[in-house]
Amino acid sequence: MSSLPLVGHLIGGASVRTGSRSQEVFNPATGVAEKRVLLADKSTVEQAIANAQQAFPAWRNTPPLKRARVMGNLKVLLEQHADELCALITAEHGKVLSDALGELQRGIENVEYASYAPELLKGEHSKNVGPAIDSWSEFQALGVTAGITPFNFPAMVPLWMWPMAVACGNTFVLKPSERDPSSTLRIAELALQAGLPPGVLNVVNGDKEAVDTLLTDPRVKAVSFVGSTPIAEYIYATGCAHGKRVQALGGAKNHAIVMPDADIDNAVSALMGAAFGSCGERCMAIPLVVAVGDAAAEAVIAGLREQMSKMKVGPGTEASSDMGPLVTKAHFDKVLGYVNQGVAEGASLLVDGRQVQVPGHDAGYFLGPCLFDQVKPGMKIYQEEIFGPVLGIVRVKTLQEGMDLIDAHEYGNGTCIFTRDGEAARYFTDNIQVGMVGVNVPLPVPVAYHSFGGWKRSLFGDLHAYGPDAVRFYTKRKTITQRWPSAGVREGAVFSFPSSR
Ligand code: NAD
Numbered sequence: 001m002s003s004l005p006l007v008g009h010l011i012g013g014a015s016v017r018t019g020s021r022s023q024e025v026f027n028p029a030t031g032v033a034e035k036r037v038l039l040a041d042k043s044t045v046e047q048a049i050a051n052a053q054q055a056f057p058a059w060r061n062t063p064p065l066k067r068a069r070v071m072g073n074l075k076v077l078l079e080q081h082a083d084e085l086c087a088l089i090t091a092e093h094g095k096v097l098s099d100a101l102g103e104l105q106r107g108i109e110n111v112e113y114a115s116y117a118p119e120l121l122k123g124e125h126s127k128n129v130g131p132a133i134d135s136w137s138e139f140q141a142l143g144v145t146a147g148i149t150p151f152n153f154p155a156m157v158p159l160w161m162w163p164m165a166v167a168c169g170n171t172f173v174l175k176p177s178e179r180d181p182s183s184t185l186r187i188a189e190l191a192l193q194a195g196l197p198p199g200v201l202n203v204v205n206g207d208k209e210a211v212d213t214l215l216t217d218p219r220v221k222a223v224s225f226v227g228s229t230p231i232a233e234y235i236y237a238t239g240c241a242h243g244k245r246v247q248a249l250g251g252a253k254n255h256a257i258v259m260p261d262a263d264i265d266n267a268v269s270a271l272m273g274a275a276f277g278s279c280g281e282r283c284m285a286i287p288l289v290v291a292v293g294d295a296a297a298e299a300v301i302a303g304l305r306e307q308m309s310k311m312k313v314g315p316g317t318e319a320s321s322d323m324g325p326l327v328t329k330a331h332f333d334k335v336l337g338y339v340n341q342g343v344a345e346g347a348s349l350l351v352d353g354r355q356v357q358v359p360g361h362d363a364g365y366f367l368g369p370c371l372f373d374q375v376k377p378g379m380k381i382y383q384e385e386i387f388g389p390v391l392g393i394v395r396v397k398t399l400q401e402g403m404d405l406i407d408a409h410e411y412g413n414g415t416c417i418f419t420r421d422g423e424a425a426r427y428f429t430d431n432i433q434v435g436m437v438g439v440n441v442p443l444p445v446p447v448a449y450h451s452f453g454g455w456k457r458s459l460f461g462d463l464h465a466y467g468p469d470a471v472r473f474y475t476k477r478k479t480i481t482q483r484w485p486s487a488g489v490r491e492g493a494v495f496s497f498p499s500s501r
Pocket of ligand 1 (some may be wrong): 148149150152153157169175176177178206207208211214226227228229231232249250251252282382385387413454456
């Protein structure tokens with residue numbers, strides 16, 4: 001094994017570096033491997049599960065307010081360590097520092113929401129449902145829960161999951177992306193510093209072997225997953241087959257409708273950030289503009305061309321960079337393949353980012369922003385998730401035609417409409433078959449006190465991520481019916497079904 005710094009696991013409150021398998025972690029701006037991450041084997045994951053299992057009884061019985069206080073402490077620590085965490089994110093993911101800060105802030109808001117768990121866990125109570133009978137529902141922790149997360153939000157997506165899970169009294173085993181594991185692990189260390197008892201949150205780095213252990217071990221009661229659709233589907237099927245509660249959020253292909261009456265200048269600015277922010281590596285990114293009418297298409301294209309020509313592509317650490325590199329060489333090759341495919345399929349490449357140069361970073365995974373016109377629904381660049389800085393324009397004649405396209409697509413994560421027409425916007429939000437919808441808002445990512453999730457093949461399971469749905473996902477309802485008859489009351493047996501008749 002090389003002498004690169006090693007990223008290990010956090011189990012039972014201690015750093016663990018067992019296991020023989022590891023892989024390199026690259027800085028995408030330089031193409032240089034700067035660390036190695038250990039890939040947990042089955043026994044290491046089982047050790048994490050055992051620690052979580054052992055920590056559960058005491059943590060479940062810790063008063064909710066004390067559990068919530070840890071979240072309050074963690075929020076402060078995350079704010080204090082923001083620069084350090086953002087530097088870790090940018091060094092391994094590549095996104096620009098201001099974008100890393102935005103991701104971290106959204107994660108912190110989830111920690112903040114988890115600190116309201118005592119309020120959210122209040123049950124439901126009814127007095128006198130029958131003679132001297134009271135009934136109530138309470139929401140009990142499940143036990144050991146697990147999370148498996150993607151590379152594109154290494155700080156935020158794990159914070160969608162474990163803070164609410166543990167605030168509800170569960171313990172947790174987290175398996176972050178092996179491509180950019182350091183910020184996730186550092187946040188878990190800060191959680192210990194915030195007062196989370198050892199074993200309540202465990203982090204195992206790894207790949208399929210670690211994931212499969214979490215999916216099949218009977219001690220794990222629930223699994224939250226965020227990643228690509230093929231893996232989400234596998235996680236859902238395997239976890240459910242092993243008796244677990246599973247929510248698995250998958251990929252996306254989000255369409256933005258631009259109506260002829262839209263404020264084009266503002267729509268273009270919004271589309272720039274939504275298409276090229278984070279190099280397009282967001283599940284809520286906009287890779288497709290559906291322009292209603294040729295005039296809207298021409299106006300949007302003119303605005304995009306102008307703004308794209310001014311975009312600065314460079315390392316995420318430089319304040320002047322608007323867009324950093326793609327995450328890995330393999331992903332760079334995949335995205336480049338899609339651009340070539342789009343040209344071969346007959347779409348018209350108006351802005352070609354393939355030859356972008358970033359001085360001093362020749363080996364970095366940089367791709368400039370690309371713009372295709374004349375994208376058609378039969379094309380691969382229309383159908384498949386590219387997850388890169390590639391924006392396509394689809395031309396339609398009516399709003400309904402655009403909506404039919406969106407509804408026919410396999411994904412249903414996010415969408416938006418740019419318009420000044422309230423009736424059109426209302427018709428769109430009422431009827432579109434997508435889970436998160438924006439009106440003149442290109443990235444309608446719900447805030448921490450709402451829940452996040454797509455429809456169709458963008459989410460497998462019933463409950464969405466974070467927000468109120470997370471409280472339901474990480475707890476089991478128990479309903480208790482209790483009777484305390486007055487002393488001396490004697491009753492005979494009743495054979496009819498108890499009711500209020
Ligand atoms: P990915 O599916 O490759 O990996 C996600 C996780 O699954 C990682 O922890 C990875 O180690 C694990 N994994 C990968 N292959 C596996 C296998 N064969 N068996 C078991 N586990 C496996 O996703 P990614 O490339 O890290 O992230 C990008 C994808 O995530 C995109 O498709 C994006 O749309 C999606 N995403 C979705 C949301 C959402 O909320 N819907 C949010 C962020 C990202």
